[in-house]
Amino acid sequence: MEFAFTDEQRMIGETVRGFFAEHATSARTRAAMAADGLDHALWAAFAGELGLAGIALPEDRGGAGLGMVELAQVAEAAGAHVAALPLLGHAMLGQAIARGGSDEQKAEWLPRLATGELVSTSAWQPDVTIAGGRLSGHFAHVPHGAVADLMLVHSGDNAWIVDLKGEGVAITAHMTMDQTRPLASITLTAAPAEALDNPDAAIPAALAAGWIVLAAEALGGAQETLDRTVAYSRDRVQFGRQIGSFQAYKHRLADMMIEIEQARSAVYWAACTIDENSDEAPIALHAAKSLAADTYFMCAGNMIQLHGGIGFTWDHDAHLFFKRARSIQTLLGHGAWHREAIATMILGPACEGAAA
Secondary structure (H helix, E strand, C coil): CCCCCCHHHHHHHHHHHHHHHHHCCHHHHHHHHHCCCCCHHHHHHHHHHCCHHHCCCCHHHCCCCCCHHHHHHHHHHHHHCCCCCCHHHHHHHHHHHHHHCCHHHHHHHHHHHHCCCCCEEEEECCCCEEECCEEEEEEEEEECCCCCCEEEEEECCEEEEEECCCCCEEEEECCCCCCCCCEEEEEEEEEEEEECCCHHHHHHHHHHHHHHHHHHHHHHHHHHHHHHHHHHHHHCEECCEEHHHCHHHHHHHHHHHHHHHHHHHHHHHHHHHHHCCCCCHHHHHHHHHHHHHHHHHHHHHHHHHHCHHHHHCCCCCHHHHHHHHHHHHHCCCCHHHHHHHHHHHHHCHHHHHHHC
16 A cells, blocks of 8 residues: 555645644643643634534534544644643544444534544443433543543443533542543443444444554654654763763664654555555554554653753653643553454454464
């Protein structure tokens, strides 16, 4: 597969990078962390002024009608600034409805998601009870669960939309490591739930969007940690020399760059496979999530160490990148789980025998 951005995609990339550089400042992110973990003004500008909340939603439902490559560009730019936005759940619910919702569900929910009117999240739970269109179950570690309006619930081969502002919903917000994407516990007790029309299409679409968002955020964050560390290496002087001139320091930067470029290829390979309905999509998605997440964690750790004592302080943004990187590693499957999935797809019974 050969890949290069189109002129339109390059323009989108430049636009979103400029937007987040101007608006997703460290001060605003920290203010959101001190509140509910969502930069409401940034979300309003993101969705209203630029129309980016609907970038991958159908054009006839108020979206831009673009694909996963463009969504990845947006998530990459947001990840570079650790933006306190609910992109993960928003992308997952939007794609679930777009791919597996009924005409009525698409007409009801997609236009409101495209404008950013609704904040959404997603949760998976094998043990749920559904009776008479009402859902019961407990959902731990729900991203932006305390501020979300809607939740996509998928359990087994079924998927539902739940109004978190409705009856039968109890939400407990948690203080979590990554305060830019805070988690909450949600308990549903006979809460009204709207079953998606085609869960066989909705669930894979939601997971694909979630993995691409996380992988692209990780890519953007990893690149930013490298860029900031390179800039610091030119400014910081020890023993009469820029610290970036020391060989051991340069080797660490080179290792970061190599891993980032590999992750970049994996992320946009995965996005392309979805847009082109390629048979490579399952492997590409698992590869992108695991490689990009692990790369980000490595780069964020290097950023702290290569900044020396200042990198460990609360006043420095290095810890924001490190905590986001650690969070991305665990969301929607740890790297070991994704790599095992790839091995199983490639080796089949041979992999199962080796594991035994």
